[in-house]
Amino acid sequence: MTTAATRRSDRRVSPVFLGIVAVTAVAGWAAWTGFAEQPGVAVFLFVTAAWIVSLCLHEYAHARTALHSGDVSVGAKGYLTLNPLRYTHALLSIVLPVAFLIMGGIGLPGGAVFIERGRIPGRWRHSLVSAAGPLTNVLFAVVCTAPFWLGGPDAVPGDFRYALAFLALLQVSAAILNFLPVPGLDGYGVLEPWLSPRVKRQVEPYAPFGLLFVFALLWVPSLNAAFFDAVHAVLRGLGVSGFDAAYGWQLYRFW
Template structure:
């Protein structure tokens, strides 16, 4: 009998994902073209569609790694189609992360795939790799999005497009760093969980549903928030992106507050 993962429809890219990719492409063209009356809204669509695409790729990485480790059930669950509606609850997986971007300019880890851990072959390191694959995907996306910056290829790029890329890269970095925190409920804890004792796992389990809330509660503490954003800015600077570029990207993104005026960036 064919395995659940061998059905072509389980691997076929979802029309929803293709629509998101088309929206990102069209809105990116609109941002590049620089028509003043649509630039801010185009940046908003470009960033939101790009952010949801990154959420899909994050969860796909978990599912694909689990598939190769032995969990063939991910195919029948639709996780390999890149459909954002397949990654658990649409509100928690997509809508809430997008709202956090709108409200605070932070990449909230969203979505989840249910891995049948009993099917995984290869020992504890395979379980760790499944958990790590999601945030590592965000990290890879951050490197790709910032490639024009660290390759010094931004000289003729329109300011709106340049800063939109910077802001989208910032979301990838925040998602990667937040997800890698060793807090129950986040991927970072999933990386170390297989190496903990059974007693330690039992003690941590009740906190898993509240891990993300605990993290964001800590970010309300000014000293913690300052350290967090200093770390984000340091990572982006190492990738050639300045604080000013990410700030302007957020300003363009919030088109309802008015677009930045008379913007000039060094090298732009």
């Protein structure tokens, strides 16, 4: 019923997103076949484009879940087209995560799309809307690591394998960060419907600074090491070695 309330044009996949997918496919083919003279260039383009695709899917998951939970306004806002230019916080959702990827090789979570929460009844629905985004990162990580835990590390050519390993690291780190119960992140959004009004009022002023707070903590060497230990533990469980992910990061920084 909620899907029918949106126009077909509101759900048509954006040419911008299709263009990003095309870049991902071409760069992935170049990394797979060794077509590029500098393999790092192909890896850089593939990982960056695939990371943007995952960011779009992350925000789409929030919007699509909100649509089926009662917020039909997401269609008119363009969130269902997967167009990164239509997000409320394009800077937080796309630009900053890509910038931090290039600078530090970390999957920084983006800002959420604007959901009209008053249209959504029930606490479970609110929690699911918030959880849908990072769960998409989890699914993306599983897909990226499928060659490792299905066919072994030799199932795909070297450069493409390293690119997949690094991309999986980004997805796992984004999922972990997003699920932190910090105001402004999706993990807090999962918990917020179950908090008392008094607690929510006290926490609300800090929500805009939650992401900056987490980023600042990651500059603390001991916390940074503990965080990446957790990320690599998950990757090992998915069959990805620390060497594959580290070498993928080195190829990515071809400059």
